[in-house]
Structure formats: structure tokens, C-alpha cells
Amino acid sequence: MAERFPEVPGFRFAGLAAGIKKTGLPDLGLAVAERPIPCAAVFTTNMVQAAPVKVARERLSSGYAQAALVNSGNANACTGAPGMAATLSSSAAIAAALGIDVALVLPSSTGVIGQLLPAEKIVAAAPALVDKLAVHGAGDFAQAIMTTDKSQKTAYRKLALAGGEVVLLGVAKGAGMIHPRMATTLAFVFTDAKVAPALLRGALGQATERSFNVATVDGETSTNDMVLVMASGVSGAHVNEGSREAAQFEQALAEVLRELAEQIVADGEGANHVAEVQVSGTDSDAAARSIAQRVATSLLVKTAMHGKDANWGRILSAAGMAGVAFDPDVVSIAIDEVTIVRGGLGLGASAEAEAQKIMAGPRYSIRVSVGQGEGKASYLTCDIGHSYIDVNAGYRS
Numbered sequence: 001m002a003e004r005f006p007e008v009p010g011f012r013f014a015g016l017a018a019g020i021k022k023t024g025l026p027d028l029g030l031a032v033a034e035r036p037i038p039c040a041a042v043f044t045t046n047m048v049q050a051a052p053v054k055v056a057r058e059r060l061s062s063g064y065a066q067a068a069l070v071n072s073g074n075a076n077a078c079t080g081a082p083g084m085a086a087t088l089s090s091s092a093a094i095a096a097a098l099g100i101d102v103a104l105v106l107p108s109s110t111g112v113i114g115q116l117l118p119a120e121k122i123v124a125a126a127p128a129l130v131d132k133l134a135v136h137g138a139g140d141f142a143q144a145i146m147t148t149d150k151s152q153k154t155a156y157r158k159l160a161l162a163g164g165e166v167v168l169l170g171v172a173k174g175a176g177m178i179h180p181r182m183a184t185t186l187a188f189v190f191t192d193a194k195v196a197p198a199l200l201r202g203a204l205g206q207a208t209e210r211s212f213n214v215a216t217v218d219g220e221t222s223t224n225d226m227v228l229v230m231a232s233g234v235s236g237a238h239v240n241e242g243s244r245e246a247a248q249f250e251q252a253l254a255e256v257l258r259e260l261a262e263q264i265v266a267d268g269e270g271a272n273h274v275a276e277v278q279v280s281g282t283d284s285d286a287a288a289r290s291i292a293q294r295v296a297t298s299l300l301v302k303t304a305m306h307g308k309d310a311n312w313g314r315i316l317s318a319a320g321m322a323g324v325a326f327d328p329d330v331v332s333i334a335i336d337e338v339t340i341v342r343g344g345l346g347l348g349a350s351a352e353a354e355a356q357k358i359m360a361g362p363r364y365s366i367r368v369s370v371g372q373g374e375g376k377a378s379y380l381t382c383d384i385g386h387s388y389i390d391v392n393a394g395y396r397s
Contacts, residue, residue: 005138006156008169009192010034010232013137015144018125020111020118021073028122029070029144030094030129031188033232036104039065040200042208044225050077051087051117052107053224059103063197066104068188068228069094070145072173076109076117077223086119093123097130108226110147110173110186138171138190145173145186150267155259157252159193161245163237166193170256172264185212187227187260193249194233199241203250204229211257214289215265215380216296229253265380266362273305273383274363279319282375287324289377294322295368296381305383310355312341319368326370334367335359 005013010033018028041060043053059065069091076083087107095102109117132140142152155170172187195203208227239249266274277296279288295301298318304311312333320328333341335355340347358364 005136005142005154005169006167007135008138008167008190008232010037010234011190011230012133012135013141014129014132014134015137015140015142016125016129016132018071018121018129020071020121025146026140026144027071027073028125028129029072029141030133031068031138031141031190031230032098032130032133033066033230034234036064036066037230037232038063038195038197038200039106039228039230040197040204041106041226041228042204044223046223046225048078048223050075050109050113050224051079051083052076052109053226054084055087055091056106056108056226056228059106062103063201064104065106065230066100067094067098068106068108068230070108070110070141070186070188071117071122072110072145072147074109074111074115074117075113075224076115077113079114079116082116086117090117090119090122093119093126094130097126106228108186108224108228110145110224113223138169142171142173145171147173149173151263153260153263153267155256155263157256159248159252161193161237161239161248163194163245164235166191166235166237166249168193168252168256170260172260185225185227185260185264187212187257189227189229189253189256190232191229191253192232192235193237193239194235195231195239195249196241199239199246200229200231203246203253206250207254207257210254211261214292214378215261216293227257262380265382272362273308273359275305275381276363276365277379277381278365278367278376279370279378280367280376281369281371281373282324282326283373284375285377286375287373288375289379290324291319291322291326291368291370292377292379294318295366296379299384301366302381302384305359305381308356308359310335310340310352310359312346312352315366315368316341316344319370324370330371332367332369334365336364336367
């Protein structure tokens with residue numbers, strides 16, 4: 001049963017099973033505004049891009065759209081001209097059912113690469129999907145976009161602005177093929193704030209850098225990634241460039257995306273543990289981020305996490321591979337508040353035993369200090385174990 005979500009004024013949502021997935025589970029979602037509204041998106045930087053990414057990017061060049069169409073169970077990537085035709089015909093069917101210009105429909109797909117999207121199923125389901133649209137239908141939408149996800153991923157914020165209260169609802173999917181750049185997922189944020197397209201693009205870019213671009217599961221970036229923000233403006237609360245309201249809105253958007261990113265990493269295929277790798281003491285934030293990313297993506301660190309093993313040698317070795325100069329003899333490493341390395345040397349079995357108790361839990365921090373600089377950064381990661389292989393070895397079966 002789909003979860004009941006709060007209303008976002010100016011939007012209706014729907015989701016249903018169109019027969020794209022072999023399981024018969026919901027696989028087609030739609031979010032619609034009352035009129036063309038400001039929208040912004042960031043897309044995958046993978047050189048291999050699915051047809052819906054290409055179409056959505058082109059249509060969004062105007063800065064306005066009215067509907068977001070999502071199918072799961074089929075990525076429609078690497079499908080050539082037939083795949084492009086399938087994206088165009090399926091989005092055209094939705095536009096016709098809504099009675100709007102097809103250029104206002106932003107398509108997105110997620111699922112198996114290399115299989116042609118069965119557009120005829122979306123065309124057949126379009127009238128029923130539109131008929132099902134409801135202000136409280138975001139739960140159905142969230143359910144329809146899932147693939148290997150174990151649960152729906154949502155985040156919600158209320159924000160008091162000078163012009164009134166606004167809301168932000170975030171919905172995402174993702175559990176594998178999660179790594180920058182960029183979003184490594186499909187994510188959608190709906191708000192009733194009144195925001196111009198240019199400000200929306202800037203806010204989204206900043207928020208993505210602080211959320212999806214510092215999160216990893218397996219180091220794999222998909223062909224279909226997109227994060228979309230749609231602003232209905234129904235609240236009447238203006239968010240103007242350079243204003244206090246703009247800073248508030250950007251912070252709320254970053255919080256929503258960060259929460260979604262954390263849920264995705266926690267739901268990493270086969271994952272049992274989430275760690276925030278926190279690096280400090282570098283000459284710059286960029287240098288700290290390089291070290292944090294290298295530690296967070298190390299398979300040896302991630303398998304040590306799976307084994308609840310405070311194997312600090314793997315952490316230190318990974319840090320040393322980041323291409324950032326530091327003195328190993330001043331490094332300290334801690335698991336939450338338990339220090340296991342000081343001055344580049346391990347503190348022994350007792351400290352590691354305390355750290356391993358923490359690592360048995362679902363979430364903790366890996367703190368690495370490499371000097372006295374002001375640079376700092378963090379990165380979200382999860383463990384990788386046998387279940388990840390089980391999920392992905394049989395993904396197409």
C-alpha cells in the first residue's frame with residue numbers, strides 16, 4: 001500500500017502498474033502542475049545517456065515544464081532511434097491525455113539498460129494514469145519509481161518566508177549505481193514557492209553539490225540520472241535573488257536532497273551500515289573532499305565496514321591514494337569518538353575493540369585528520385557485502 005504524503009499546493013500525483021515490470025508492481029508515475037511552471041534539473045554526466053535524459057534536457061532549456069513522467073523497470077538506454085521514438089511517443093500520449101503541449105512533459109526512465117521501452121504500454125495506460133491524479137497521490141508516485149529499492153525515499157520541509165509558508169516535498173529512488181557525478185538517481189522536489197528558473201537552477205546546483213555529489217554506494221554512475229525541482233508558485237511567497245528568503249530556500253532544498261541522499265546510501269544494495277567519512281586538516285576543502293571520496297569509495301574500506309572490522313590500515317592507505325600531499329606521521333583516525341590512530345600509529349587492540357562495537361551499529365562516522373589546515377569535507381558511504389553481488393548478479397533475471 002502506498003504511503004499517504006502531504007499535499008504540495010499546485011501539484012497532483014499518480015502511479016500505477018502499466019506492465020513494464022515483470023513483477024506486476026507499479027512502474028509508471030506522473031506528477032503534474034496546474035500550469036507551466038519554473039523547473040530546473042541536473043543530469044548525469046555519463047557519456048552514455050538514455051533517450052529520456054536527452055529529451056528532458058532539451059525540453060527544459062526553456063526553464064518551464066508542467067509534468068514529470070517516470071517509468072521504472074526499463075532504462076530505455078542504449079536503444080538507438082527506436083528508444084528515442086519510444087520516449088517521444090510515450091510522453092506524447094501523456095501530453096494528449098493531459099491536454100497540454102508535449103514540450104511541457106519531462107520524461108525519465110530507470111531500470112535495465114539495453115532494452116527498448118515498451119511505449120505501447122505507457123500509451124495504453126496514459127488515460128488511467130491521468131484519471132488517477134490526486135493531490136495526495138505522491139505515495140503512489142514514489143512507489144511507482146522504485147527499482148531495487150527496499151523502501152520509498154521521501155523528505156519534507158515547511159519553510160516560513162516573509163511572503164508566507166511554503167513546503168518542499170522530495171521523492172527519490174536509488175540503491176545501486178550510486179556515485180557522483182551527478183545525482184546517481186532519479187529525484188524530484190516539488191514546492192509551492194514562487195521561484196524564477198535561474199534562481200532555481202542555482203539553488204539546485206548548490207544543493208546537489210552538498211548532497212548527491214558527496215554520496216556513494218558502489219562507484220557507478222548511471223545513464224539515466226536526473227534531479228528535478230518544480231516550483232508551482234501557488235503559495236505566492238516570492239523567493240528573490242540575493243534575498244534572505246533565497247538563502248532560506250536554498251538551505252531547505254539542500255536539506256531535502258541531503259536527506260534523500262542519506263536514505264539512498266542507507267538502502268544501498270545489500271548494505272547494513274552507513275558511514276560519514278569526515279576529513280579535516282587539509283590546506284583546502286577540495287583536498288579534504290578528494291581524500292574523503294577516496295576513502296568512501298575504497299572497496300577494502302567498504303568490505304571492512306561490512307565485517308565490522310576497525311582495520312584502520314585500509315582507511316589510511318586509501319587516504320594516501322587520493323593524490324593529496326600530507327604527512328602520515330601526523331594522521332589521526334577515529335570511529336565516532338573512539339580514536340584508533342594517533343600520530344600515524346595504531347592505538348592497539350583495546351581501542352579497536354571499542355571501535356568495532358560502534359561499527360556493529362547501523363550508522364557512524366569515520367574521522368580522518370591529516371594536519372593543521374582549515375580544509376574539511378565529508379562523504380556518505382555504505383558497506384558492500386555478499387548481498388550486493390546477489391542483487392546485481394541476478395538483476396536482469
